[in-house]
Amino acid sequence: MTPHLLLFYLFATVAVAAAVMVVSARNPVHSVLFLILTFFNAAALFILIGAEFLALVLVVVYVGAVAVLFMFVVMMLNVNFVRMRQGFMQYLPVGGLIGVILLVELILVAGTWAVADTPRAIEPRPMVAGLTNTEALGNVFYTEYFYIFQAAGLILLVAIIGAITLTLRDRGNIRRQDIGEQVHRDRATAVELKKVKSRAGI
Amino acid sequence: MADLWTGTIWPVAVITFYILLIAVPLMLAMAYLTYAERKIIGAMQLRQGPMTVGPYGLLQPIADGVKLFFKETVIPTGANKIVFVMAPMVTFVLALVGWAVIPFGPGLVLADINVGILYLLAISSLGVYGIIMAGWASNSRYAFLGALRSAAQMISYEIAIGLIIINVLITAGSLNLSQIVLAQAGMWYIIPHFPMFMIFMVAILAETNRHPFDLPEDEATLVTGYNVEYSSMTFALFFLGEYMNMILMSAIAVILFLGGWLPPFNIFPFTLIPGPIWFILKVCLVLFCFIWARATLPRYRYDQLMRLGWKILLPFSLLWVVLTSGFLVYFDMLPR
Numbered sequence: 397m398t399p400h401l402l403l404f405y406l407f408a409t410v411a412v413a414a415a416v417m418v419v420s421a422r423n424p425v426h427s428v429l430f431l432i433l434t435f436f437n438a439a440a441l442f443i444l445i446g447a448e449f450l451a452l453v454l455v456v457v458y459v460g461a462v463a464v465l466f467m468f469v470v471m472m473l474n475v476n477f478v479r480m481r482q483g484f485m486q487y488l489p490v491g492g493l494i495g496v497i498l499l500v501e502l503i504l505v506a507g508t509w510a511v512a513d514t515p516r517a518i519e520p521r522p523m524v525a526g527l528t529n530t531e532a533l534g535n536v537f538y539t540e541y542f543y544i545f546q547a548a549g550l551i552l553l554v555a556i557i558g559a560i561t562l563t564l565r566d567r568g569n570i571r572r573q574d575i576g577e578q579v580h581r582d583r584a585t586a587v588e589l590k591k592v593k594s595r596a597g598i
Numbered sequence: 599m600a601d602l603w604t605g606t607i608w609p610v611a612v613i614t615f616y617i618l619l620i621a622v623p624l625m626l627a628m629a630y631l632t633y634a635e636r637k638i639i640g641a642m643q644l645r646q647g648p649m650t651v652g653p654y655g656l657l658q659p660i661a662d663g664v665k666l667f668f669k670e671t672v673i674p675t676g677a678n679k680i681v682f683v684m685a686p687m688v689t690f691v692l693a694l695v696g697w698a699v700i701p702f703g704p705g706l707v708l709a710d711i712n713v714g715i716l717y718l719l720a721i722s723s724l725g726v727y728g729i730i731m732a733g734w735a736s737n738s739r740y741a742f743l744g745a746l747r748s749a750a751q752m753i754s755y756e757i758a759i760g761l762i763i764i765n766v767l768i769t770a771g772s773l774n775l776s777q778i779v780l781a782q783a784g785m786w787y788i789i790p791h792f793p794m795f796m797i798f799m800v801a802i803l804a805e806t807n808r809h810p811f812d813l814p815e816d817e818a819t820l821v822t823g824y825n826v827e828y829s830s831m832t833f834a835l836f837f838l839g840e841y842m843n844m845i846l847m848s849a850i851a852v853i854l855f856l857g858g859w860l861p862p863f864n865i866f867p868f869t870l871i872p873g874p875i876w877f878i879l880k881v882c883l884v885l886f887c888f889i890w891a892r893a894t895l896p897r898y899r900y901d902q903l904m905r906l907g908w909k910i911l912l913p914f915s916l917l918w919v920v921l922t923s924g925f926l927v928y929f930d931m932l933p934r
Contacts, residue, residue, distance in 0.1 A: 399606050425734060429681070432727070452716040460723025460756075464730070464749060471734050471742075528712045530773055573901070 411437035629659035681735035686835035689728030693842035703873035744823025748814030771933025779858030809892035848884035
């Protein structure tokens with residue numbers, strides 16, 4: 397058994413075990429922490445097959461940004477665990493059915509992939525020798541798939557604008573800081589001198 | 599058996615030795631960074647700083663370390679114990695592993711990987727977990743508020759850091775840190791990218807939760823924020839992690855903008871000093887700026903901090919990406 401293979405089984409086992417814990421952990425915060433562990437092991441598996449760019453982007457995007465948001469939401473929600481478990485038996489048949497369908501589909505996909513004799517529609521591109529991962533990806537992204545890549549960016553932009561529009565509401569009586577106004581105050585507009593007459597007040 | 603020895607055990611032993619070679623001096627540097635901080639701030643405020651333990655107070659950091667070691671570790675009753683103990687470890691480990699890809703000199707790097715800068719970005723984006731886990735597991739309002747502030751702040755400033763790194767990358771044409779340094783042989787990037795260097799300095803202050811952006815541990819309103827429930831060694835690990843992160847961020851600033859191990863001028867008196875010494879000197883210079891900012895600037899208000907990050911630094915660095923790439927394409931200076 398080579399060290400490479402040993403590492404593969406180590407990371408794969410931890411990834412699967414952590415994925416199981418994501419759905420079985422009682423505390424939702426623990427679930428998110430196990431999800432992060434799963435992401436990490438997936439990234440390690442990417443590195444083992446030589447896809448270092450994908451691995452690090454997985455860590456930056458999913459662990460560094462997406463999971464932090466999950467964490468935020470899960471920590472801030474005041475979840476009542478007892479009440480969450482009450483309807484468990486009621487939902488079990490529906491959930492179980494969906495689980496079985498997913499499992500059958502996965503088996504079908506893996507099965508056809510293994511036994512199919514027809515060539516695949518799109519062959520994987522062979523890695524060009526002497527090129528790093530990042531360069532190889534960039535060469536394809538910005539030439540052949542340029543329009544699709546740009547379209548993906550536009551869709552993300554629309555999603556960002558949509559999310560902001562949904563959450564932005566104008567609460568009338570809010571006090572905002574206007575930096576320009578503050579900076580442009582001078583002695584004439586900011587200070588008022590009054591001669592106060594004795595025993596009269598202002 | 600011999601194959602296993604030469605193929606696996608021996609390389610692992612060598613790497614372990616190199617890791618110790620980096621980590622042990624780093625811990626020492628961190629201990630004396632706290633000493634330097636107290637001395638410099640003392641000098642700026644016309645005080646002497648620590649003077650009692652050893653000559654000129656030089657043994658003060660060691661005394662502090664020993665004191666922390668002998669204190670009792672208190673775990674609050676309502677705390678989530680496993681997460682509570684894990685949080686400082688996560689912070690500490692993340693502050694250490696970033697050093698794996700830092701080049702100290704030509705070829706003097708533990709792991710010379712192709713995506714070094716992405717690795718550093720990934721590590722620094724993980725730093726938020728140690729803090730958010732500590733805040734949640736402590737089961738205390740102050741700690742939780744501090745953790746939430748810190749998480750929002752670190753995510754906001756990371757975006758600016760990412761865009762600044764993109765500027766350097768399109769100028770250098772590589773994600774490998776050694777090659778980024780070598781690309782600066784003609785001119786350090788602080789000269790063409792000076793505004794980006796300034797923004798980077800601001801952003802790393804926010805990223806390491808240092809003054810004037812130390813709202814997560816705002817003594818006046820949050821006691822000390824996310825680490826309020828921690829004591830003894832668990833607290834020491836947070837402390838170590840924070841200072842080691844400062845050194846790591848300074849090292850990144852040196853590599854991206856100040857030419858890494860390269861001497862300022864490639865002529866006789868400067869080339870006498872070896873590369874690693876130049877590297878350490880430059881890191882010390884950036885660290886001095888960290889401490890200088892702490893002694894000089896008052897703390898930001900939280901909404902102003904968010905405004906600075908999202909409405910000023912982010913649009914400006916995005917504009918600079920457009921300018922840089924436009925300039926490089928127009929004058930046909932893109933690195934091949």
